[in-house]
Amino acid sequence: MHTSTTAVFPRRQRTTLIAVASHPAARPATLAWTACLAIASMFTPVTSTANAAPAQVHPKRDWALADIPPQHGRIVLVTGGTSGIGFESAKALAAAGASVVIAARNSRRGADAIAEIRRATPGADVRFEVLDLGDLASVRGFGQRLQRKLPRLDVLINNAGLMEPPTRGVSVDGFEIQFAVNYLGHVALTSAVLPLLRNADAPRVVTLSSIAARGGALHFNDLQFETGYDASEAYSQSKLACLMFALELQRRSDAEGWGITSIASHPGVSRTDLLVHHAGASGFIRRRLAFLFQPSAQGALPTLYAATAATARGGAYYGPTRLMETRGPVGIARVPDAARNTGNAAHLWTVSESLLGAPFAAATR
Ligand SMILES: NC(=O)c1ccc[n+]([C@@H]2O[C@H](COP(=O)([O-])OP(=O)(O)OC[C@H]3O[C@@H](n4cnc5c(N)ncnc54)[C@H](OP(=O)(O)O)[C@@H]3O)[C@@H](O)[C@H]2O)c1
Numbered sequence: 001m002h003t004s005t006t007a008v009f010p011r012r013q014r015t016t017l018i019a020v021a022s023h024p025a026a027r028p029a030t031l032a033w034t035a036c037l038a039i040a041s042m043f044t045p046v047t048s049t050a051n052a053a054p055a056q057v058h059p060k061r062d063w064a065l066a067d068i069p070p071q072h073g074r075i076v077l078v079t080g081g082t083s084g085i086g087f088e089s090a091k092a093l094a095a096a097g098a099s100v101v102i103a104a105r106n107s108r109r110g111a112d113a114i115a116e117i118r119r120a121t122p123g124a125d126v127r128f129e130v131l132d133l134g135d136l137a138s139v140r141g142f143g144q145r146l147q148r149k150l151p152r153l154d155v156l157i158n159n160a161g162l163m164e165p166p167t168r169g170v171s172v173d174g175f176e177i178q179f180a181v182n183y184l185g186h187v188a189l190t191s192a193v194l195p196l197l198r199n200a201d202a203p204r205v206v207t208l209s210s211i212a213a214r215g216g217a218l219h220f221n222d223l224q225f226e227t228g229y230d231a232s233e234a235y236s237q238s239k240l241a242c243l244m245f246a247l248e249l250q251r252r253s254d255a256e257g258w259g260i261t262s263i264a265s266h267p268g269v270s271r272t273d274l275l276v277h278h279a280g281a282s283g284f285i286r287r288r289l290a291f292l293f294q295p296s297a298q299g300a301l302p303t304l305y306a307a308t309a310a311t312a313r314g315g316a317y318y319g320p321t322r323l324m325e326t327r328g329p330v331g332i333a334r335v336p337d338a339a340r341n342t343g344n345a346a347h348l349w350t351v352s353e354s355l356l357g358a359p360f361a362a363a364t365r
Pocket of ligand 1: 105
């Protein structure tokens with residue numbers, strides 16, 4: 001039995017219960033309840049101000065694609081840019097004039113994504129690179145390739161991910177697959193491209209978390225879920241780790257003088273392959289409720305805000321602001337208590353370096 005202390009639906013936090021119920025990992029009854037709340041939310045604007053640090057500037061109300069500043073001359077890397085939130089982010093950034101590199105596993109989907117972006121923006125500067133975040137050799141090789149091809153990297157968007165494979169999968173390197181792809185691969189990638197980021201004037205790293213992080217915990221005694229695999233808990237852990245990484249990266253950058261602005265974002269509950277292409281009963285229910293999820297283009301806005309807005313701040317977390325952050329306009333997202341534990345964040349950093357077999361930023365030392 002897994003000895004997790006995770007409370008997926010903590011009773012003491014009604015807001016968390018509702019938010020987690022909104023998460024697609026929830027059971028049919030909670031999903032039906034969520035459907036009612038989602039409909040109500042469409043008529044009830046709720047601006048989240050919870051946990052807003054005093055120094056933070058709230059995004060302007062209804063910040064939208066038209067608010068993206070010109071991106072000409074900026075080089076952006078989007079992992080998982082062939083689908084869903086990553087695709088919408090790549091498309092919007094290319095439309096704003098950025099030079100966009102999409103990195104994912106499947107070159108055919110890469111070609112399709114490029115064709116669609118160029119249909120929307122003729123002459124868009126976008127290319128595809130093969131990257132498997134579940135294979136650390138692929139990540140390192142990709143990092144070296146980019147160093148040969150690019151003069152710098154202005155924005156890295158750590159977006160790619162997978163959610164809740166029903167049985168425990170492992171990466172090429174033997175790590176639990178969600179931990180490996182969603183979290184550890186992105187840590188390795190950020191480390192590998194750090195020299196390129198440091199060549200940029202004002203580099204940003206945006207890392208995607210999820211409202212699922214609220215129900216998550218770091219299982220330091222069994223990060224790989226070798227015993228008692230629970231797909232939902234493993235996903236939550238991976239997204240909590242992503243959020244903690246984003247916050248810790250800002251602290252480390254400040255301490256080491258890397259000059260990076262590190263920001264976290266989440267897309268609420270958005271209609272993408274991640275949610276609807278699931279097998280079994282949960283996939284069936286999600287597909288039936290998919291009309292309630294916000295469009296993926298709306299879900300990409302917090303990430304786009306983090307990547308481009310002059311008012312976005314390092315160490316901040318952005319997400320939708322309605323129905324417990326499951327949908328709606330961009331605002332400051334609530335950082336779960338677990339993600340505020342700086343001791344655990346530092347420990348996770350050290351453990352990750354040891355799993356990766358090299359200190360973070362080794363290439364810059
Ligand atoms: N949709 C939501 O409501 C929601 C909610 C909370 C958080 N999120 C987060 O948002 C991010 C994007 O999710 P999405 O909903 O847009 O999912 P999606 O539509 O399924 O897209 C996932 C992307 O990740 C890529 N990918 C998967 N495994 C990979 C690997 N091993 N190496 C490299 N790329 C890989 C996929 O491309 P290939 O298969 O071609 O590699 C695809 O481009 C994820 O981090 C997810 O956790 C989404």
